[in-house]
Amino acid sequence: MTRRIVVDPVTRIEGHLRIDCDVTNGKVSKAWSSGQMWRGIETILKGRDPRDAWVFTQRICGVCTTVHAIASVRTVENALDMEIPVNAQFIRNMIIAAHGIHDHIVHFYHLSALDWVDIVSALSADPKAASKLAESLSDHPNNGWQEYKAVQDKLKTFVGSGQLGIFANGYWGHPAMKLPPEVNLIAAAHYLEAFEIQRKANQITTILGSKTPHVQNMAVGGVSNPINPDSQAALNMERLAMVKDLMNQLKSFIYNAYIVDVAVVASFYQDWLGYGSGVMDYLSVPDFPTDSKGTKFGTPGGYIPGGDVSKFKPITTFGDKFFRDGVKESVKHAWYEGDSNLHPYKGETEPHYTDFQDDGKYSWVKAPTFQGRPAQVGPLANVLAMYAAGHKTTQAVAGVALAKIKAITKSSTDIPISVLHSTLGRHAARAIRTAVLFEELEKNYDLLINNIAGGDMTTFNPPVFPKGEQQGFGFHEAPRGVLSHWIVIKNGKIDNYQAVVPSTWNAAPRNDEDAIGPYEASLLDNPIADEEKPLEVLRTIHSFDPCLACAIHLHDNKGKDLSKVHVL
Amino acid sequence: MSSNAEVVVIGLGNILMEDEGIGVHAVNHLEKNYLFKPEIEIVDGGTSGLDLLPFFGTEKSILLIDAVNFDMDPGTVGALEDDAILAQLDPKISLHHLGLSDLISISELTDRKAKKMTLLGIQPESMENLDLEMTDTIKGVFDKVIDNALRILGEWGIETRKR
Numbered sequence: 001m002t003r004r005i006v007v008d009p010v011t012r013i014e015g016h017l018r019i020d021c022d023v024t025n026g027k028v029s030k031a032w033s034s035g036q037m038w039r040g041i042e043t044i045l046k047g048r049d050p051r052d053a054w055v056f057t058q059r060i061c062g063v064c065t066t067v068h069a070i071a072s073v074r075t076v077e078n079a080l081d082m083e084i085p086v087n088a089q090f091i092r093n094m095i096i097a098a099h100g101i102h103d104h105i106v107h108f109y110h111l112s113a114l115d116w117v118d119i120v121s122a123l124s125a126d127p128k129a130a131s132k133l134a135e136s137l138s139d140h141p142n143n144g145w146q147e148y149k150a151v152q153d154k155l156k157t158f159v160g161s162g163q164l165g166i167f168a169n170g171y172w173g174h175p176a177m178k179l180p181p182e183v184n185l186i187a188a189a190h191y192l193e194a195f196e197i198q199r200k201a202n203q204i205t206t207i208l209g210s211k212t213p214h215v216q217n218m219a220v221g222g223v224s225n226p227i228n229p230d231s232q233a234a235l236n237m238e239r240l241a242m243v244k245d246l247m248n249q250l251k252s253f254i255y256n257a258y259i260v261d262v263a264v265v266a267s268f269y270q271d272w273l274g275y276g277s278g279v280m281d282y283l284s285v286p287d288f289p290t291d292s293k294g295t296k297f298g299t300p301g302g303y304i305p306g307g308d309v310s311k312f313k314p315i316t317t318f319g320d321k322f323f324r325d326g327v328k329e330s331v332k333h334a335w336y337e338g339d340s341n342l343h344p345y346k347g348e349t350e351p352h353y354t355d356f357q358d359d360g361k362y363s364w365v366k367a368p369t370f371q372g373r374p375a376q377v378g379p380l381a382n383v384l385a386m387y388a389a390g391h392k393t394t395q396a397v398a399g400v401a402l403a404k405i406k407a408i409t410k411s412s413t414d415i416p417i418s419v420l421h422s423t424l425g426r427h428a429a430r431a432i433r434t435a436v437l438f439e440e441l442e443k444n445y446d447l448l449i450n451n452i453a454g455g456d457m458t459t460f461n462p463p464v465f466p467k468g469e470q471q472g473f474g475f476h477e478a479p480r481g482v483l484s485h486w487i488v489i490k491n492g493k494i495d496n497y498q499a500v501v502p503s504t505w506n507a508a509p510r511n512d513e514d515a516i517g518p519y520e521a522s523l524l525d526n527p528i529a530d531e532e533k534p535l536e537v538l539r540t541i542h543s544f545d546p547c548l549a550c551a552i553h554l555h556d557n558k559g560k561d562l563s564k565v566h567v568l
Numbered sequence: 569m570s571s572n573a574e575v576v577v578i579g580l581g582n583i584l585m586e587d588e589g590i591g592v593h594a595v596n597h598l599e600k601n602y603l604f605k606p607e608i609e610i611v612d613g614g615t616s617g618l619d620l621l622p623f624f625g626t627e628k629s630i631l632l633i634d635a636v637n638f639d640m641d642p643g644t645v646g647a648l649e650d651d652a653i654l655a656q657l658d659p660k661i662s663l664h665h666l667g668l669s670d671l672i673s674i675s676e677l678t679d680r681k682a683k684k685m686t687l688l689g690i691q692p693e694s695m696e697n698l699d700l701e702m703t704d705t706i707k708g709v710f711d712k713v714i715d716n717a718l719r720i721l722g723e724w725g726i727e728t729r730k731r
Contacts, residue, residue, distance in 0.1 A: 059615075
């Protein structure tokens with residue numbers, strides 16, 4: 001028997017993303033991913049000065065502000081064939097790393113951990129047993145039983161006051177929840193600690209970007225931070241020392257809490273290292289450029305067809321032709337005019353809404369393809385590329401995470417890297433990537449300090465706009481995966497602008513050839529224990545860190561009880 | 569970055585989506601046209617959630633300005649105070665980030681609950697189109713929003729004068 005379940009809107013998913021599944025004999029047999037909001041940033045950018053594009057693109061989304069700013073300035077720089085000062089690369093790189101660390105930690109602990117962790121169960125844990133277990137797993141400084149007792153008391157007060165607040169949407173007591181109370185308590189403690197850690201990572205972005213949540217220091221041609229070791233108004237030694245101090249406070253949490261917690265969750269939910277692989281053509285791009293032109297990178301990226309790392313093909317420069325020529329977007333199943341399959345330079349955005357049609361159009365998201373096929377993007381794609389390229393830190397941290405799972409599960413055989421092709425594998429890859437980002441943060445800090453010590457204070461090369469037409473694209477390996485912006489400039493003004501965002505790749509509907517997208521493919525064969533509470537669907541979709549059309553956030557008065565509103 | 573100022577004004581919204589941007593437009597106007605004594609902190613919060621946690625604290629009084637769906641006529645300006653804000657707002661957590669109600673919950677959970685908080689809300693007319701301009705209806709109540717923001721700040725002991 002087949003039954004259709006529609007997740008729209010669902011717990012912890014607003015109306016922007018709708019997932020439909022056919023469930024047959026307790027398993028997902030068919031799936032559709034539908035973006036429920038239209039976006040088309042180009043309508044606002046057309047005719048504007050390309051130097052201002054980043055200011056608008058960083059407003060596309062409330063979370064991904066800096067990433068759209070970075071991609072946008074890189075795009076215009078590519079169109080103008082510019083080089084930018086290495087100091088600007090180092091400062092941008094540190095912002096990218098700090099933002100990514102913040103974003104990955106928030107995603108795991110605050111946006112998806114409650115798919116696996118039962119907060120209510122943590123209330124019945126024995127704090128001493130939790131402490132003992134935690135000490136056996138890591139050297140994290142906050143493993144004492146008094147600390148776990150304090151966390152438990154705080155949760156009891158919070159839950160006891162009837163104010164479930166942010167926990168209100170969790171699926172407590174769902175049959176698919178498997179962690180023992182003590183593990184739930186450890187996770188809850190780290191959930192709370194993660195609020196402080198993400199704040200510290202974010203402070204680094206604020207110091208370097210001048211403001212939060214929207215950085216102010218981007219510029220086509222570099223960054224607008226003047227560097228002067230002695231000036232109060234500039235990026236000076238005092239501010240850099242603050243950055244260093246904040247950096248030092250992140251490391252233990254990443255290695256002793258985040259990576260360990262993901263390994264523990266994977267050990268108790270081993271089934272989920274088997275479900276959720278989906279599309280195994282992976283795309284990522286290199287990032288953390290350390291030269292002025294964008295030909296040397298700290299983290300590799302590239303294309304892996306069929307999940308086979310031996311077939312890894314690297315993307316090697318800003319302006320890489322393999323990447324540039326490989327991307328297309330199909331609207332056959334999306335709510336736009338016609339059934340075109342166009343390169344982003346030629347991209348069109350003419351809305352044409354129909355109803356939700358299973359075999360026709362059913363989403364506002366276009367279907368991007370690479371080399372004519374759907375591609376999965378995100379930390380997993382990036383980690384696999386870095387692994388394939390022989391990136392040392394990636395290989396080492398992946399080894400640590402897999403060894404941890406082996407130890408906890410008392411497995412007699414090694415856990416292979418192939419377990420990463422899965423729902424929990426995406427979480428593990430994100431944790432591994434967080435350690436890589438931390439290393440890049442430290443590395444670029446040292447590069448910046450050394451370059452300043454050598455007397456180079458340059459942070460900006462002014463752009464020059466020639467007459468006529470230029471085309472360019474910029475990419476960035478953002479927290480959710482490959483982000484690319486594409487621009488056509490005519491006589492110094494924007495003529496076309498397209499943003500191909502990471503969630504577009506993953507949330508894509510069927511494409512030109514009716515091949516299903518990554519979310520859709522990953523849901524196939526997932527078990528559904530309770531069709532009324534499809535926690536399993538959430539687990540797999542959340543593992544991608546979905547982010548769709550974040551432009552709208554209107555606050556809705558839930559109860560429509562207006563007695564407390566003072567009308568002015 | 570969060571400063572030592574005890575009074576914080578946060579404008580929320582997306583300036584790309586017509587009336588959705590009212591909160592941000594309002595704080596930009598305050599920053600550009602007024603001086604405050606003692607100094608206050610003015611934040612363009614955009615559509616961020618958790619990024620705003622550093623501005624919360626037990627010593628802080630926070631004025632939030634935002635488009636709110638009160639189910640009233642477009643252009644209605646209303647205020648919610650303290651615990652009424654959380655009680656009235658939809659608690660659903662957004663997929664991509666944590667919204668205002670979550671932020672307030674988290675501030676309590678992390679011992680950062682503000683001493684005082686007022687949400688100055690404006691019922692929008694349209695926020696469906698990508699357009700930097702607000703509708704005429706909301707432009708028509710813009711001065712009222714500013715006047716009320718200044719009045720609330722005055723009640724909190726902040727002297728304001730035009731630049």
